[in-house]
Amino acid sequence: MWGNLESFSDFFVTGDPMILGAQVSIALAMIAIVFVLTVFKKWGWLWREWLTTVDHKRVGIMYIIASILMLFRGGVDALLMRLQLAMPDSEFLHAEHYNQIFTTHGVIMILFMAMPLMFGLFNIAVPLQIGARDVAYPFLNALSFWLFFFGAMLFNVSFIIGGSPDAGWLAYPPLSELAHNPGVGQNFYIWGIQISGIGSLATGINFVVTILKMRAPGMKLMKMPMFTWSVLSSCLMILFAFPILTVTMALLFLDRFLGAHFFTLDAGGNPMMYINMIWMWGHPEVYIVVVPAFGIFSEVVATFSRKKLFGYSSMVFAMISIAVMSFFTWAHHFFTMGSGADVNAFFAVSTMIIAIPTGVKIFNWLFTMFRGRIRFTTPMLWTIAFIPCFIVGGMTGVMLAVAPADFQFHNSYFLIAHFHQVLIGGVAFGYFAGLYYWWPKMFGFALNERLGKWAFWFWNIGFYVCFMPQYFLGLDGMTRRLYTYDFDMGWGPLNMISTVGGFLMGVGFLFQVWQIAHSIKFHKRDTTGDFWDGRTLEWSIPSPAPLYNFATDPQVKDVDDWWETKQKLARGEKLPPKPALEPIHMPKNSAIPFIMSIFWFGLGFGLVWDWLWMAIPSFIGVAACMIARSFTYDDDYYIPVDEIKRTEEAAAALKGATT
Amino acid sequence: MAKSVAHHHNEEHGHEHVHHDLDSLKSFGFWIFLMTDVIIFGCLFAVYVVLRNNTAGGPTADELFKMPGVIAETFILLTSSFTSGLAVLAMHAGKRNQLIGWLAVTFLLGAAFITLEVTEFIDMVHEGATIATSGFLSGFFTLVGTHGLHVSIGLVWMIGLMLQLRKRGITKVTKRKVEVLSLYWHFLDVVWIFVLTVVYLMGVM
Numbered sequence A: 001m002w003g004n005l006e007s008f009s010d011f012f013v014t015g016d017p018m019i020l021g022a023q024v025s026i027a028l029a030m031i032a033i034v035f036v037l038t039v040f041k042k043w044g045w046l047w048r049e050w051l052t053t054v055d056h057k058r059v060g061i062m063y064i065i066a067s068i069l070m071l072f073r074g075g076v077d078a079l080l081m082r083l084q085l086a087m088p089d090s091e092f093l094h095a096e097h098y099n100q101i102f103t104t105h106g107v108i109m110i111l112f113m114a115m116p117l118m119f120g121l122f123n124i125a126v127p128l129q130i131g132a133r134d135v136a137y138p139f140l141n142a143l144s145f146w147l148f149f150f151g152a153m154l155f156n157v158s159f160i161i162g163g164s165p166d167a168g169w170l171a172y173p174p175l176s177e178l179a180h181n182p183g184v185g186q187n188f189y190i191w192g193i194q195i196s197g198i199g200s201l202a203t204g205i206n207f208v209v210t211i212l213k214m215r216a217p218g219m220k221l222m223k224m225p226m227f228t229w230s231v232l233s234s235c236l237m238i239l240f241a242f243p244i245l246t247v248t249m250a251l252l253f254l255d256r257f258l259g260a261h262f263f264t265l266d267a268g269g270n271p272m273m274y275i276n277m278i279w280m281w282g283h284p285e286v287y288i289v290v291v292p293a294f295g296i297f298s299e300v301v302a303t304f305s306r307k308k309l310f311g312y313s314s315m316v317f318a319m320i321s322i323a324v325m326s327f328f329t330w331a332h333h334f335f336t337m338g339s340g341a342d343v344n345a346f347f348a349v350s351t352m353i354i355a356i357p358t359g360v361k362i363f364n365w366l367f368t369m370f371r372g373r374i375r376f377t378t379p380m381l382w383t384i385a386f387i388p389c390f391i392v393g394g395m396t397g398v399m400l401a402v403a404p405a406d407f408q409f410h411n412s413y414f415l416i417a418h419f420h421q422v423l424i425g426g427v428a429f430g431y432f433a434g435l436y437y438w439w440p441k442m443f444g445f446a447l448n449e450r451l452g453k454w455a456f457w458f459w460n461i462g463f464y465v466c467f468m469p470q471y472f473l474g475l476d477g478m479t480r481r482l483y484t485y486d487f488d489m490g491w492g493p494l495n496m497i498s499t500v501g502g503f504l505m506g507v508g509f510l511f512q513v514w515q516i517a518h519s520i521k522f523h524k525r526d527t528t529g530d531f532w533d534g535r536t537l538e539w540s541i542p543s544p545a546p547l548y549n550f551a552t553d554p555q556v557k558d559v560d561d562w563w564e565t566k567q568k569l570a571r572g573e574k575l576p577p578k579p580a581l582e583p584i585h586m587p588k589n590s591a592i593p594f595i596m597s598i599f600w601f602g603l604g605f606g607l608v609w610d611w612l613w614m615a616i617p618s619f620i621g622v623a624a625c626m627i628a629r630s631f632t633y634d635d636d637y638y639i640p641v642d643e644i645k646r647t648e649e650a651a652a653a654l655k656g657a658t659t
Numbered sequence B: 001m002a003k004s005v006a007h008h009h010n011e012e013h014g015h016e017h018v019h020h021d022l023d024s025l026k027s028f029g030f031w032i033f034l035m036t037d038v039i040i041f042g043c044l045f046a047v048y049v050v051l052r053n054n055t056a057g058g059p060t061a062d063e064l065f066k067m068p069g070v071i072a073e074t075f076i077l078l079t080s081s082f083t084s085g086l087a088v089l090a091m092h093a094g095k096r097n098q099l100i101g102w103l104a105v106t107f108l109l110g111a112a113f114i115t116l117e118v119t120e121f122i123d124m125v126h127e128g129a130t131i132a133t134s135g136f137l138s139g140f141f142t143l144v145g146t147h148g149l150h151v152s153i154g155l156v157w158m159i160g161l162m163l164q165l166r167k168r169g170i171t172k173v174t175k176r177k178v179e180v181l182s183l184y185w186h187f188l189d190v191v192w193i194f195v196l197t198v199v200y201l202m203g204v205m
């Protein structure tokens, strides 16, 4: 009955004081949460307003909260690794623990931090930017969130129950096979990723349909805001890439669970097939997360330079060509596999070609700023800092793409520095810019700028101090995933500097937490709905947006329609009259996404431990939830005109009171 | 539609419009979902082809496959695709009972297909050809099994839909659901043709 479980200490991870400390603090935090919710009688509120919501704005906020928590966990992992490496011959972490930490760090940062933060921003901004009432499938959207959430929980729980995975963030076989990795950690990896990956795929479908089918009247494709374009590009990549991940994880699971021979060394398995498949997903994945950051930079640059984005159509073209090209470069991750010169040459060239559209975009941003009246707000600072950082990261990428040279760089700290430069300097900086930019839209107040600038400088200086030395360490021969090194290697000083940089970024993060807490307490309410003097439709409605977003469908004429409208008003032109209010069709809240995802969690947990008594009922639960959904016909309602009128008048009064 | 109490004609029309849009939106989403499913099958086919000859001393395709059963499966599945088409025709003619009847026939054919397939699998396992025997068989069972799993899901879905049709008749919503299901069913048929060709015919050739 107990499957993989032989003794109690197999279940709860015991014996490590740090993990014990974490277990105790997690338990205390849970007790505290339950206590607070009960004392303040907030359970009903939590259930009605959040756990069962299908409103894209709330789903977005939940994504963002979850991803910030994950950023914290991933960040702690990172600092632990840096502490271990700060000095030669360090005995702070032993080898196994170090392996677990670099594995969970990578998985969490990409799949449970970057992806949900990205989805959060999609949810917050896209429907508002295109003048829609919600996403195409609000129910599915909520389901995506809960699948991500419980997938992430399943992955994280391995830290205190069963033991963390330790085969690297992409879990290459044969190391990740049962023969070499008999614990349950790798199973947690598979099911955590599988469950949240299904959610990501559903989000991809949802946003493609939303963008293609739900735009406000008049918004042609070539009039869409650039962020929306970037989301479309990213989601198209999701549609093609995530099914590959689903299959890859499923096959690895079959190897481990039923003794299949897809990727094993014996009986006709082929480990290199896994490495091909995982990178056919993995390379597009890095573009899936970075292209929306490009979209954010485009919005921010235009808004804070008070200029139209330079080269709109070349920007669109660049995003689409990146999306297509990203599927033809995967083998640059294993030039050393030995596929021969022809194959390597093809992938080297295709990789270098991707740098071209990226360069086009950089010039577009620069030309947008050129002769603009730039306002140095925090979103703009992150954008400006991103440009040089990404240029360097892109150039080292091109160096790695030189196949023969890559035999030297591959899996060294040079590679580590490259991808952190593009992932932190591109993705993280971009999402931070987006978070600061749309924060007023989400909550009706902006984050404190002064603390934000402290955070910005700590992150930025910390970044260079941390990662520039790693390029040189790589050239000096230090390989990745090394848990300790000998004094005689001479890598000590650069590693120490790198660790200092890591902690500077940690301080930057603390400033951000402080900034959020401080702003919640002392903020000034934004009553205009247009905090930054923005250009796109989301700024034309109150902040936070009312439940139904737009009282009447906006009629779009131009790119940056809201900006043009404001110009017309300033010139004293008359706007066409707004159509009369009509009742608005809305989806009802539903408990099914939440409950179904709990069953998914049960299914995953059962399969991790080989507990069929848990997996089978959970599976039936999943199926029952789907059937229940299919039989639900009463899933919508109408907001009556009076209520819309009242909401709109209240917002107008708030605006009028201050201006 | 259920909840809305129409006050006057105009509003009623507006609601109809919203619903029409929602249904076409859902069908469109299903097309995209099917596209992702194509990629899933594409990967499984590719994996199978890579591992096809890695029999590791175990049985080969030639020794294992019994074509008469496979041909019977093929005919049954193709016929079921045809009957699901007849169901859609009956739906467009507004004949609910006929629609449910053809769905029932489709269901029975689908169930027969699954029964044959499961029997085939059980026979193989008894002959000592399991998913753990070789790379070839891992690829085989996973590819063909995934198709079978899809068919089984379709069967459950079909029952649910027949119940809904009995209760609600042919409405905009049930119509959309039948159309989507039949699309799914034809899709599985097409996938099966590829399974037949790539796995079975090329296996015994």
Ligand code: HEM
Pocket: A286, A287, A289, A290, A332, A333, A334, A351, A352, A354, A355, A358, A393, A394, A395, A396, A397, A398, A400, A401, A402, A406, A409, A410, A411, A415, A418, A419, A422, A423, A426, A427
């Ligand atoms: C100008 C564009 C880029 C080029 C030419 C490029 C090139 C490369 C090459 C050749 C490698 C493999 C090196 C090796 O393993 O030896 C690599 C690794 C990597 N790159 Fe890039 N890259 C570019 C942009 C990006 C971007 C935008 C991201 C993410 C946002 C990214 C993330 C990564 C990651 C995560 C890895 C390695 C992961 C691992 O091995 O675990 N790259 N890059």
Ligand SMILES: [Cu+2]
Pocket: A282, A283, A286, A329, A330, A332, A333
């Ligand atoms: Cu790559």
